[in-house]
Amino acid sequence: SRAQVYDNGKSTNVTFKDVAGLQGAKEEIEEIVEFLKNPKKYTELGAKIPKGALLVGPPGTGKTLLAKAVAGEAKVPFFSLSGSDFVEMFVGVGASRVRDLFKQAKEKSPSIIFIDEIDAIGRARGKNGGFSSNDERENTLNQLLTEMDGFGTNSGVIILAATNRADILDKALMRAGRFDRQIYVDMPDINERKEIFQVHLKPLKLSKDIDIDFLAKQTPGFSGADIANICNEAALIAARKDKKEVEKQDFLDAVDRIIGGLEKKNKIIT
Ligand code: ATP
Secondary structure, three states, rough: OOOOOOOOOOOOOOOOHHHOOHHHHHHHHHHHHHHHHHHHHEEEHOOOOEEEEEEEEOOOOOOOHHHHHHHHHHHHEEEEEEHHHHHHOOOOOHHHHHHHHHHHHOOOOOEEEEEOOOHHHEEEEOOOOOOOHHHHHHHHHHHHHHHHHEEEEOOOOOEEEEEEEHHHHHHHHHHOOOEEEEEEEEOHHHHHHHHHHHHOOOOOOOOOOHHHHHHOOOOOOOOEEEEEEHHHHHHHOOOOOOOOEEEEHHHHHHHHHHHHHHHHHHHHHH
């Protein structure tokens, strides 16, 4: 999910139907859809609408997808940026990007701002793990905190951020009135993998020998992104063999390829 520096508040047609499994996360985030659709219901009772929520979970589990679905369900524009885009920015650029993004999101409110890989900017300050201190990252983080504090609870902008390392985030981000809610987006269990297969098998022309239970059983430890990948890879393998339908064997070959790829990736990391 390489988010662009920002998406200019385009609308998205992703909805909760596109997000398989994640029942608990969907139920929690549903309330944010309600805030965006009907803020008065809350403010008239004197309730303060949360400004942000942190989506926490391993890579490829659907955090970006879920954030887009919130925008799609509420029919509000989606602005996004990725923390990793800020890592090598010149001094002053990160902070001004953040300022810019919030300005645009406010102009188009109600709206969603999504910050992917927030840990890249939101690591605890002053702890750079042996590297030289990164002033630009701190400037960007400070600007983010300033922006979050700067707008009122009725601004209609809700900020969602994703991380797989909530433990290294600066505690200031989690303070009341900032990302004070955390929503867990976990790896899928066997039943959730079935649901994810259902979503990603839909566009494919399948042979009768395809059995979703079997596929879900064959893929323990696979994320939603891995499963999406398998489905497409299987279709490519079938096409390469000039088949008219995607067969069970194509899925088995795709699983092997993806496992091979994952092993390579792990070798690079370790
Ligand atoms: P990262 O932490 O790497 O940014 P992420 O958690 O944001 O990952 P996504 O970018 O949302 O993961 O997932 C990548 C793709 O994998 C999605 O666009 C979708 O095709 C598929 N996918 C992941 N999770 C699910 C899911 N729960 N249901 C359906 N598809 C999924």
